[in-house]
Amino acid sequence: MKHWSCWLPGLDTLRRYQAAWLPHDVFAGLALATMLVPVGIAYAEASGLPGIYGLYATIIPLLVYALFGPSRILVLGPDSALAAVILGAVVPLSGGDPLRTVALAGMMAIVSGTVCILAGVLRLGFVTELLSKPIRYGYMNGIALTVLVSQLPKLFGFSIESDGLLRSVWATGRAILEGRTNWVAFGIGLGTLIVILLLQINKRLPGILIAVVGATLVVGALDLGPRYGVTVLGPLPEGLPGFAVPRIGYDDIWPVIIGGCAVALISFADTSVLSRAFAARLGTQADPNQEMVALGAANLATGFFQGFPISSSSSRTPVAEAAGARTQLTNVVGALAIALLLLAAPNLLRHLPNAALAAVVIAAAIGLFEVTDLKRIYRIQQWEFWLSIVCFAGVAVLGVIPGIGLAIAIAIAEFLWDGWRPHSAVLGRADRVKGYHDITRYPDARQIPGLVLFRWDAPLFFANAEFFKERVMDAVAKSPTPVRWLVVAAEPVTSVDVTAGDTLARLDETLHAQGIELRFAELKDPVKDKLKTFGLLAQLGENSFFPTVGVAVSAYLENNSDVEWEDWEDQVDR
Structure with a gap:
């Protein structure tokens, strides 16, 4: 049985903290915050929630992971891989009510957090390893496509009412053919996307920040919102997230539990891979069970503070590393910087165009696609390649949560088949x-x-x-x-x-x-x-x-x- 202090690696880091690390952590935290703000807002919008809740779901996890997280530089927060899962679970249940959407998403975070904590305490960190690489590629490619398609209407400057990937493609295509595209908004969104993708080549440049700030300045300076109908974020509510118990109806319980479990599976699979990669790079030891506890604690806390399910980030963690982060104090500084923004300058992002936020999410979705390794798998073992395609089609056709369920069923069948009919x-x-x-x-x-x-x-x-x-x-x-x-x-x-x-x-x-x-x-x-x-x-x-x-x-x-x-x-x- 672990000593209680082993469950709180942040305290151990604090006891051994060196003064020389402080300037690095402060600078890295401020640099990280400049990226966390637009990304948090964008992923909240992609998940079907108002943008402010993306900042709430950024502040709390950063602080909680700094205490429970075993990795010194891992960054947690809203994630593009979860956006489609949250959207698919909460939007059909919310009936268009934003407050109800927030409550449903918050309860999903609590379910996900509880599942992760229990799995970590029971030392079940190996569970996600039961999903083979082709199966993970399949459902993640399906999620990436779903996220990308969901953002196309916002990129083109209009909105649609549809449920499911195929219906969204059809509705988006029909809206474009009907001439509903706002070409000014589309130009801003496309320009933002191109800048992000071009600046991704240089990992040291804050491409998202540069692109989003540029789009915001253009819209504000030229007054494109009122003149050309370019929708913008508007002023953010002033203040910090408060403690609130999400309240949902009895009919919502089962869909929220399923969605929360799906989130737990995806978020821990990503966090496990990312923590192992950075542990190997830094010459430290990864602790998958403690990672699960930390991820669960962060989700549980954000669920009670008006947030929604979160995960680790493969795009923001390298930013912290490149900026010179030494410890999780970087996350604390980043969280405090965002909190200061909400308290002192909530109107700073009022001209941020929604098309630019869509570009941020689309760029992240493009990064989720795995093609290169699938080509290798096709060359060496075609049946596993087609297994991946089936999982991809399951997410695309059935929806994200049923598609993930199909992927899990296929993984179990694959495992049993190897033992059922061995050589x-x-x-x-x-x-x-x-x-x-x-x-x-x-x-x-x-x-x-x-x-x-x-x-x-x-x-x-x-x-x-x-x-x-x-x-x-x-x-x-x-x-x-x-x-x-x-x-x-x-x-x-x-x-x-x-x-x-x-x-x-x-x-x-x-x-x-x-x-x-x-x-x-x-x-x-x-x-x-x-x-x-x-x-x-x-x-x-x-x-x-x-x-x-x-x-x-x-x-x-x-x-x-x-x-x-x-x-x-x-x-x-x-």
């Missing part, structure tokens, strides 16, 4: 090659008369036990000589459950009825202990187990002296 082999002795090998890989390998060496390359459990028995009996039937012994080369067998144990007992009886003895080689001690518990050790006998395949072969030849067999190593010795 097995009959082994033989190939000349001049040490050991015993798959006869399909070594066609010239000889089988010892009357002996079948059968290797099973997986744990034995309920889903594959009958298949194991079928493969064994098939190996017996295809033996070139009448079988006396069947030896299972069991080194890959890491576990046996009750169902498989009962199947082994029946297999032994079936083989015994045919005059065949069942033996095991290289069986691991923990697995052997299980067989003893199941009563199989007594049924088979202690002399049925051998430390290696070679010892099992020697025992077989010793007990069957009439078998004619000369090993190639014996020929060499002569």
Whole structure:
């Protein structure tokens, strides 16, 4: 059990804080804040919430993660990968009421935070590793496309009423053809997007800040809002977020729970990958379980302070690193700078055009797409590539949350399939090659008369036990000589459950009825202990187990002296 102080890495950092780090952390925090403000507002709008709540969902997580987070430079806040999930969950339930939308999003954050904290305390940080890379690519590409499409109307200067990716594409296309595009707004949005994408080449330049400030100055100086109908953010409410318990109806509980769990899965998968990457770069040790606790605490807190679900950021964390961040004090400074903006200058961003905010989100969505590695996967293993495409199509067609559910179902099916129908082999002795090998890989390998060496390359459990028995009996039937012994080369067998144990007992009886003895080689001690518990050790006998395949072969030849067999190593010795 961890000591209580281990759950609060920020306190340990504070105890060991060096004065020389302070200028670096303060500068990095101020630099970070300049990026956090427009990004927070943009991702709130993309999630279906008023922009101010994006700043609320930035301040609180930064402060909480500074206390609970194990990484010294990881930055948490609103994230483009979550925008489509939040939007898909809260908009259909809110009925167009902004306050209801905020309450639903806040409760999603509380659900997500609770799930993450429980998983971290129970040390389930490995769970997201069960999603294979192609599956993660598939649903993230689907989310990226959904986010991108959702921002196109705002980029073109109009609004649409639609639900789902395909309907949004149709409604957007129809609006463009009907001439509803505001070309001034589109020009501002497109220009902002181009500047962001061009400046991304140089990681040290605050591309988002430069593009957004430029767009805001142009709109304000030329008075483009009233003159040309360019919609702008408007003045932000003055003040800091207050404590509030989100209240939702009974009919909303199940959709919010599902959405919160989906957010927890995505946010921790991203945070886990990002924390490991930066830990490796900084030469520190990643702690996935503490990351889950910290992420959960940040979500839980922001849910009670008028925020919405958040995650780590692969775009803002490098900004903190490049600006010279030494510790999580950088996040604290960034949070305080945003709080000061809300208290002292809430009108500073009133001319910020919505088209520019859409450009910020679209640029982030473009960064979510994974194409290069999918090309590599297509070259080396096409079925995993198509698995990724199915997950992508699931998110695109069914919606984000059902699509993620489909991805999880496919991941479980993929995992079970590998164990359900594993590889097995009959082994033989190939000349001049040490050991015993798959006869399909070594066609010239000889089988010892009357002996079948059968290797099973997986744990034995309920889903594959009958298949194991079928493969064994098939190996017996295809033996070139009448079988006396069947030896299972069991080194890959890491576990046996009750169902498989009962199947082994029946297999032994079936083989015994045919005059065949069942033996095991290289069986691991923990697995052997299980067989003893199941009563199989007594049924088979202690002399049925051998430390290696070679010892099992020697025992077989010793007990069957009439078998004619000369090993190639014996020929060499002569």
